[in-house]
Amino acid sequence: MRLPLPLLGASTLLAKKMVQPGKPRLLLMAFSALWLCAVGAGLWVLWEFENSPGVAANPPAQWPSDSHIERATDRPTLVMLVHPRCSCTRASVGELAELMARARVRPKAYVLFLKPPGFADDWEKSPLWHSAAAIPHVTVVRDDDGLEASRFGAATSGQTILYDAAGLLLFSGGITGSRGHAGDNAGRAAILALLHRDTIGQTGSRVFGCPLFASNNQCQSQETRSHVLTPD
Numbered sequence: 001m002r003l004p005l006p007l008l009g010a011s012t013l014l015a016k017k018m019v020q021p022g023k024p025r026l027l028l029m030a031f032s033a034l035w036l037c038a039v040g041a042g043l044w045v046l047w048e049f050e051n052s053p054g055v056a057a058n059p060p061a062q063w064p065s066d067s068h069i070e071r072a073t074d075r076p077t078l079v080m081l082v083h084p085r086c087s088c089t090r091a092s093v094g095e096l097a098e099l100m101a102r103a104r105v106r107p108k109a110y111v112l113f114l115k116p117p118g119f120a121d122d123w124e125k126s127p128l129w130h131s132a133a134a135i136p137h138v139t140v141v142r143d144d145d146g147l148e149a150s151r152f153g154a155a156t157s158g159q160t161i162l163y164d165a166a167g168l169l170l171f172s173g174g175i176t177g178s179r180g181h182a183g184d185n186a187g188r189a190a191i192l193a194l195l196h197r198d199t200i201g202q203t204g205s206r207v208f209g210c211p212l213f214a215s216n217n218q219c220q221s222q223e224t225r226s227h228v229l230t231p232d
Contacts, residue, residue, distance in 0.1 A: 054156030063167035092158035174207030
């Protein structure tokens with residue numbers, strides 16, 4: 001049985017479209033291009049997140065007279081301000097441990113953990129608290145309502161401040177090179193140089209961490225974002 005010419009022409013055209021050899025290749029190239037764009041966008045978001053510093057502190061030039069933290073008079077005093085739910089600050093606490101191990105002139109060191117009003121007892125005793133408490137020669141302190149953080153003008157978790165034996169400000173900044181990443185960095189090097197009086201180095205650096213006075217939900221959101229971008 002012979003097909004009518006119009007039906008024969010339509011079927012021939014359909015067959016040609018179905019067997020076009022270049023079409024699968026074009027689809028693969030388009031998919032690959034979209035995948036590369038998605039990967040590139042994800043890497044850019046990750047880079048932007050990791051390298052975006054927090055708000056710098058504005059500490060007083062002289063040790064705050066209303067602080068309840070005991071300042072050493074025979075050596076420098078170091079204070080780190082921490083939000084107990086900030087995952088980025090794990091690296092800062094690790095860098096503090098490295099700093100204390102390397103310091104030939106060991107400062108009197110405190111890590112102050114924010115406890116906002118209305119939260120349960122021991123809320124501040126997160127894994128970060130226990131990590132900091134395990135560092136030799138470091139004292140961890142609960143900072144009720146963030147009063148001490150306000151006295152030291154701190155706004156970002158991981159903010160590290162160093163005063164000399166006379167109570168004069170020597171350094172204010174962070175001791176990680178980027179958000180959540182440990183390793184050699186300008187802040188830690190500057191503090192060690194000041195403690196050892198090797199050089200008159202820099203007196204500040206960028207600080208990377210969650211907002212110190214952020215809600216618990218905000219810090220958990222930051223932590224979730226960090227894990228999504230950099231899975232373990």
